[in-house]
Amino acid sequence: MGVATVARATNVSVSTCFNILRTLASERLVEFDEDAKTYRLGAGMLEFSVPLLGVNQVDLIRPELQRLSVDHNSLICLWQITETERVVLVDRIATGRNVRVDMSLGARLPVYVGAVGRCYAALAGLEQSDLEEKFEKLQWQDPPTFDDYLADVRQAKADGYAFDLGKLFVGVEIAASIVTDARRQTRLGISGINIAGQLPRDDLERLAVDIRNSADWISETLFGVSKGVRQADRRAAVPGPDPTPIQRPKS
Numbered sequence: 001m002g003v004a005t006v007a008r009a010t011n012v013s014v015s016t017c018f019n020i021l022r023t024l025a026s027e028r029l030v031e032f033d034e035d036a037k038t039y040r041l042g043a044g045m046l047e048f049s050v051p052l053l054g055v056n057q058v059d060l061i062r063p064e065l066q067r068l069s070v071d072h073n074s075l076i077c078l079w080q081i082t083e084t085e086r087v088v089l090v091d092r093i094a095t096g097r098n099v100r101v102d103m104s105l106g107a108r109l110p111v112y113v114g115a116v117g118r119c120y121a122a123l124a125g126l127e128q129s130d131l132e133e134k135f136e137k138l139q140w141q142d143p144p145t146f147d148d149y150l151a152d153v154r155q156a157k158a159d160g161y162a163f164d165l166g167k168l169f170v171g172v173e174i175a176a177s178i179v180t181d182a183r184r185q186t187r188l189g190i191s192g193i194n195i196a197g198q199l200p201r202d203d204l205e206r207l208a209v210d211i212r213n214s215a216d217w218i219s220e221t222l223f224g225v226s227k228g229v230r231q232a233d234r235r236a237a238v239p240g241p242d243p244t245p246i247q248r249p250k251s
Contacts, residue, residue: 002038031063057222058091064214065190069093072192072207074199075101079189081120081178085111087189101172101193109168113138115176116189118162121153123178123186141170160216161208171196175208177215182224190215 001009007017021039024030030039061078069076073096079087089107094100111120112134121131128150135146144152144167156162164174173196179188192207199207219225 001040006039031067060222061188061218062091062093064218065091065093066095068190068192068207068210068214069095072199072203072210073097074192074194074207075103076211077103077189077191077193079109079116079191081111081186081189087111087116097198099195100198101195103193110138113140114168114191115162115164115174116178116191118149118152118156118164119160119176119178119189120186122157122162123180123184140167142167159208159212161212163204163208166196173197173199173204175204175211177208177212179215179218179223180225181219182226187223188215188218190218 003014003018003021006012006021007014010017012020021030021032025032025039032039058078065076065078068074075092075094077089078091080090081087087109089103089105092103092105094102109117111117112131117138121134124131126134131150131153132146135149152162161175161177164172164176166172168174172193174191174193176189176191178186179190181187190211192211194204216225220227
């Protein structure tokens with residue numbers, strides 16, 4: 001509903017109501033629809049409701065994926081990380097562009113490949129020789145050298161996000177980050193995908209930072225990671241039993 005409607009319903013002045021809603025929006029408790037000029041409950045409400053709900057996590061995360069897609073005019077993908085060192089596409093949101101990349105739900109990739117893979121490797125804590133052994137088994141359309149891949153992994157460790165610029169898929173640029181849980185298990189990957197050149201480099205960097213911030217927020221809200229613990233301060237636990245898989249949305 002709009003500001004005026006909320007003000008009438010609560011018997012609060014429009015200016016006061018606007019300031020309150022703006023504050024709530026900054027905390028993600030409400031979301032503002034630019035086109036309709038209306039507000040609705042935001043994903044931040046999860047912090048209060050998740051302990052009481054047995055809801056599909058994809059459904060809970062989707063509003064944040066939609067925000068990322070709208071704000072950055074990009075395909076946003078949510079990946080389930082499995083104990084068999086694969087990632088499975090469990091949701092994707094695309095808005096805006098008439099010409100864009102798309103991926104099919106259920107798509108599977110090796111966990112160390114692409115931008116998500118660089119982030120995963122950054123948290124895995126493998127010896128360089130072990131990582132190189134993993135790398136040599138990966139398939140890319142335009143394979144990077146291991147030295148370049150290793151440099152990207154180290155940068156991902158520092159930044160909390162990574163890029164794949166036409167290496168996994170020629171002509172496709174990807175920014176990504178990782179969601180972890182309180183036990184340091186890697187749970188999900190989030191990637192933003194565009195045709196090469198659609199986003200200027202500065203905008204691609206902003207997309208990566210926003211994805212990282214969303215991944216950290218989801219780690220805190222859904223998976224119990226302490227607030228303020230940066231990805232650079234985490235290291236993935238040794239793989240154990242696969243966490244309960246999240247279900248794909250019904251089509």
